[in-house]
Amino acid sequence: MLTRPSAPPDPAAAPAATPDGVSLPEMHRSVRIPDAAGWLRRMLAFVGPGYLIAVGYMDPGNWATALAGGSAFGYTLLAVALLSSVMAMLLQALCARIGIATGRDLAQLCRDRFPRPVNYVLWFLAEVAICATDLAELIGTAIALQLLFGIPLLLGVVLTALDALLILWLQHRGVRWLEALVAGFIFLIFGCFVAQLAMAQPDWAAVLNGYIPSASILTEPEQLYIAIGILGATVMPHNLYLHTAVVQSRAYGETVPQKREAIRFASIDSTTALCLALLVNSAILITAAAVFHAGGRTEVAEIQEAYELLTPMVGSAAAATLFAVALLLCGLNATVTATLAGQVVMEGFLGLRLPPAIRRLVTRLVAIVPAVIVTWLYGASGTAQLLILSQVVLCLQLPFAVVPLMLFASDRKRLGPLTAPGWQLALGWAATVVIVAMNLKLLSDVVTG
Template sequence: MLTRPEAPPPAPARSDLSLAEMHGSVRIPDAAGWTRRLGAFIGPGYLIAVGYMDPGNWATALAGGSAFGYTLLSVALASSLMAMLLQALCARIGIATGRDLAQLCRDRFPKPVNFVLWALAEVAICATDLAELIGTAIALNLLFGIPLLAGVVLTALDALLILWLQHRGVRWLEALVAGLMFLVFGCFATQLVLAQPDWAAVLGGYLPQASILTNENQLYIAIGILGATVMPHNLYLHTAVVQSRAYGEDREAKREAIRFATIDSSVALTLALLVNSAILITAAAVFHAGGRTEVAEIQEAYELLTPMVGTTMAATLFAVALLACGLNATVTATLAGQVVMEGFLGLRLSPVLRRLVTRLVAIVPAVVITWLYGESGTAQLLVFSQVVLCLQLPFAVVPLMLFAGDRLRLGPHAAPRWQVVVGWASTVVIVALNLKLLWGIIAE
């Protein structure tokens, strides 16, 4: 049974703050104009957005674009719109309560339920880390010729970069992430110019297609895209990182913070949508249009880009963007792992140990698959990791929606009715797609 408190909980003690080392560390300028105050809130959205364009997205977008042309662009759009709403709700509850989603679950749910939610969140983070690890190793192989297995092991060293940036402050993290995101966007903007897609067909691809629900292959990739776009661990992370702003405790200050944080995440996720769309459009314009409808391996896509587009620049930009995405996404996996473990269990580990634990769990299956199957197994593993993420989504989205509409806990900052209705509708769609996928697997 779920329990409800009789009154909103008191403000958390300093030792129980979410991401305590960065909590309230970014000052909001007083007596400044709207633009400067908004600028102080720009950043957390980009930490979240990198999870929506990590290497796992590449596998699903490449597979979907090469096999089905522009058809699955509608899934990318719908997934991004869901993500914008859900992340806006995350910012709302984080700012309104001063607690992250994992902490709220620990406050409200019985211990057995809390433990199950924690375990599922850890599985989602490991699946995310697995995709990032393999994607980064592939990029190192394509750019520098480093063997895939060695690249998988080398990616564990990114812990040093993350720890250094965390020591410098949250603004340094945000600046690096935003810079790499715009680098990726520039790479794919150039790719689109080189690929010369059919823009009329691109626009048509954003319209929903009935074949997505009736074709099992399309549905599998569609669910992978959904899993790669709406990231379970990001729902926990966003509720924590928005608290890095020193926005004040009064009603009007929190209202303004919610508004600015929503703008921040929505703009950043729009950029992520453009990148994801560009990957799928490139695959459709180059591979599907060229009769190569089974391109799913990132390495195969890299090798085919030069002869099919006619310039080596296309392949180089592809690999550079992949490396930037992989490095970028490690930031969110690290921070999300910290939020989930501290929030659900109240267990605080050193950043070094937390990173090593997360990497160890992800690196074992990656090393095994790479050792046994080499490059041929990486695409299937990447797509499968995204489907795993989608299967975990309901266990993060349902608690989020329970808190978003809780007027007792959020008070005047509870989500408007329309957001609650659309949020629950999105949850129903997610659960229904998961059930259809599982039924298809069982029926086989």
């Protein structure tokens, strides 16, 4: 019997994905890319995943570290916020590249390449990072509810578990609805801080000088601790896993030119969104420096204390209200990141698929226990320290996500013609070295007291 000869391989085809399941199946290739449209319309079709990622860069954990850094050291740590954001832009661009080029998310790639014991360790550490993130979001949202509506902190911590209903409803409506709500919240948060900065009247010359790195950041242990917290709150390990998955929600083609275009548009999307996140994080730190540090209140690290001091020190009740509204929006927004990242990590590393409601419940239960215990025993002061500690934990987890990311981004055999350019790989490995060095310095300081 004659058989039809198979077609020769397309030289323009990109490497194919391993067919053992797609990442975030309810979103996968759900957003159509218009073929006959112009450059602008095609680029706009890729706008959205970057804002889902940017949410994690302005969650309540960032608030705790930015408030502590601004009140204690003025504008000095703006340089750390800028450096962290530049690192984030680079690493997220690499995430978009490997997700689009391979059709696999970072967790799936780890499962494909590493031995099972290594895979389980990486999975466990990724789950720790997600729980630390969820813990910060849970506490921050509860604090915002207390400030705006007078709900007791302990009750607010428990009530925040209900945000799972919002996430499930948005996932049911589709990824574009999810992206639109998240982006809308981000612009509202940005608007709140623009108004706050106008009221705070910072020294703009000192602000610009703060973006220049200072040697004291490395020589003073107190500054280094907060700096590492800012780094951990800015470059989020779970976002690296998430971004490799959400970029696959676009129905781009399978050829190298089509994937190269998708990588370019996805990188523009994430970089633009992270620039907005940098402005928000800078605004929090600048507000703390202009109001608290300049006013002699150099030990303001609690969100509640900052809220109470804003009205008398700025001279307007609107400043405190805008502060609390922005915090609530940040907390609600950031739950999206933790939920989706948890799904990506569990399904990618373990090949285990759970209903979204069950996955969210598991993550919330793990995070809610320490939050309830600390809130019950120590009140507001305990939650402030727990927020900062959660961000330092995130920073300690970073190398275990960044190193695999850089290994895959450098893998010419897997990525083929879509391998990252040399300058991007050099900067990525340099960022990895900086992250590891800061972690080792922190551990050294802890050991030596």
